[in-house]
Amino acid sequence: MIPWSLLDTAQVPGGGELRLMQRGAEFSIKLGTDELMNSRLSATEQALATIACEKIRIRKRPSKRPSILIGGLGMGFTLRAALTVLGTEAHIIVAELVPAVVAWARGPLAKLSGDSLADPRVRIHEGDVGDLIRSGRLAYDAILLDVSAMDAVRFIDPVNLLAGFDAGKNGAEAEAAVAAQGLTIGHWPQSVAISSVGGWIATRASGQFSTAYGNIEDIVHSIEAVLPNGEFVVLGKGPRASAGPDLRNLIMGSEGTLGVITGVTFSLRRAAEARALSAFEAPDMTTGFELQREIVQSGWRPPVMRQYDERESRRLDGRLTKCVILMVHEGPKALVEAEVAAIAALASKAEVLPAPADIVEHWLDHRNNVPPWDAILDRSMVADTVEVSADWDRINSVYVDAVTSLKEIPGCLAGSAHSSHVYRSGLNLYFTFAILPPDPADMESAYFEAWRRILEATGRHGGSLSHHHGIGRARRDYMKRELGAGGLDLLRTIKQAIDPNGIMNPGVLIPDA
Numbered sequence: 001m002i003p004w005s006l007l008d009t010a011q012v013p014g015g016g017e018l019r020l021m022q023r024g025a026e027f028s029i030k031l032g033t034d035e036l037m038n039s040r041l042s043a044t045e046q047a048l049a050t051i052a053c054e055k056i057r058i059r060k061r062p063s064k065r066p067s068i069l070i071g072g073l074g075m076g077f078t079l080r081a082a083l084t085v086l087g088t089e090a091h092i093i094v095a096e097l098v099p100a101v102v103a104w105a106r107g108p109l110a111k112l113s114g115d116s117l118a119d120p121r122v123r124i125h126e127g128d129v130g131d132l133i134r135s136g137r138l139a140y141d142a143i144l145l146d147v148s149a150m151d152a153v154r155f156i157d158p159v160n161l162l163a164g165f166d167a168g169k170n171g172a173e174a175e176a177a178v179a180a181q182g183l184t185i186g187h188w189p190q191s192v193a194i195s196s197v198g199g200w201i202a203t204r205a206s207g208q209f210s211t212a213y214g215n216i217e218d219i220v221h222s223i224e225a226v227l228p229n230g231e232f233v234v235l236g237k238g239p240r241a242s243a244g245p246d247l248r249n250l251i252m253g254s255e256g257t258l259g260v261i262t263g264v265t266f267s268l269r270r271a272a273e274a275r276a277l278s279a280f281e282a283p284d285m286t287t288g289f290e291l292q293r294e295i296v297q298s299g300w301r302p303p304v305m306r307q308y309d310e311r312e313s314r315r316l317d318g319r320l321t322k323c324v325i326l327m328v329h330e331g332p333k334a335l336v337e338a339e340v341a342a343i344a345a346l347a348s349k350a351e352v353l354p355a356p357a358d359i360v361e362h363w364l365d366h367r368n369n370v371p372p373w374d375a376i377l378d379r380s381m382v383a384d385t386v387e388v389s390a391d392w393d394r395i396n397s398v399y400v401d402a403v404t405s406l407k408e409i410p411g412c413l414a415g416s417a418h419s420s421h422v423y424r425s426g427l428n429l430y431f432t433f434a435i436l437p438p439d440p441a442d443m444e445s446a447y448f449e450a451w452r453r454i455l456e457a458t459g460r461h462g463g464s465l466s467h468h469h470g471i472g473r474a475r476r477d478y479m480k481r482e483l484g485a486g487g488l489d490l491l492r493t494i495k496q497a498i499d500p501n502g503i504m505n506p507g508v509l510i511p512d513a
């Protein structure tokens, strides 16, 4: 194995040291122990450019001179891909905050970016991309952004229980900053360590403790964003307002299609005084759903309440044979004690038996572990998870229909589900599938067939096609079913009004946008 060698270091404005490393033909840029970029992993950087630029290239009425702003040079993959797609008339500005990164692209990394930096279509701006956008001097056909450098903790206010962050702040770091003062954001998506607070807003995310602490829309206090016309808005004021429509909801879930989120203020909680764990085993999914409904409709709110079908229960713990329900109770000690006792009584009345609470402890310790995709793909298998939601009287039909339908796919090894977010009127389901198609050439079609079957089954029973992962491209073509023709038209009207040139995340969320 060729050892890594350190080629250069550079200070990042605001703190931190970038290190440029080389191992044979492979390059890596690291910040501290985190690898920011690796020359072997360039697909997403390239896709960022090709998806947006292709859209501009084939536009019916192309602007005379397509103008693109790329936020961050990195290893130059995005720039190189943009130049490949765009014609000779294009004008590309690359804003790079760290001058050394530009020097590296001209020096040791020159082979990776080809002659990109010498291309007459390119201008390098050594400075903050935010300054360029805020200056509003130039109109862009597309802005390709990496917001991870906007990562400041702006303030923590223990009196009003508020904390403000730059939108690119890593979720786990944001939580650690408030936890140091005995507070919590209360939002733990499984992706907490790999997602940003702005991303939480953009995707209308949901944390694992949502049943008591709410989803991101219940936690956000205000949102700061830059609209496609360069206008800067701060949406949200005070603990609550009755001042027309809540415009924060335009940005929440907009998936980057209506503007760039630059800052977020969350309404915090004090760290819980007490925590208790409990687990039960229901004889079947229907009985478990019914118990969960009884619990929340009686007014109890364990922050975590998750129910796994038989297959997933066995995977969770070999001792389990039926459908396990895991709970984490948090809050003032007296409330936790009362909740544990009341739920035990409700379970007993429903003839749902207690299960060992150490299963919950194990879940807490391992809850963010995700198996590597390589191991699955290398075996010519496809697997994924798809989350949906439905009202109480529909959820079991969605579950049975989707799982039955998944199992009919040739080569289906597993079709299962668990619920993880509970509401007074219903809950979500998180389906997992694994398929080993008889012919590896069918891997892609089997994958999309599984998605289709889950979404079709959910739609048939009137459920929502996404509980918290958002729409992106995978579910975009189901948006008419989700919103209805009128709702989709309304969304298109809003998009057209805010982003008339379609520069914000083309192809995401809205069909044909």
Ligand SMILES: Cc1cc2nc3c(=O)[nH]c(=O)nc-3n(C[C@H](O)[C@H](O)[C@H](O)COP(=O)(O)OP(=O)(O)OC[C@H]3O[C@@H](n4cnc5c(N)ncnc54)[C@H](O)[C@@H]3O)c2cc1C
Binding pocket: 147, 167, 168, 188, 189, 190, 191, 194, 195, 196, 197, 198, 199, 200, 201, 202, 203, 204, 205, 206, 207, 208, 255, 256, 257, 259, 260, 261, 262, 370, 468, 469, 505, 508
């Ligand atoms: C292993 C794994 C587990 C996950 N678990 C959960 C979970 O438990 N709960 C949950 O809700 N989600 C989960 N997700 C989905 C995802 O991580 C979250 O939705 C998260 O909120 C996305 O944030 P991000 O910073 O990673 O955004 P990205 O993935 O980088 O971006 C998501 C979308 O938001 C847009 N966007 C991001 N930042 C901004 C910004 N500042 N301004 C405008 N648009 C922006 C992007 O353009 C993109 O369209 C999971 C994902 C993975 C891979």
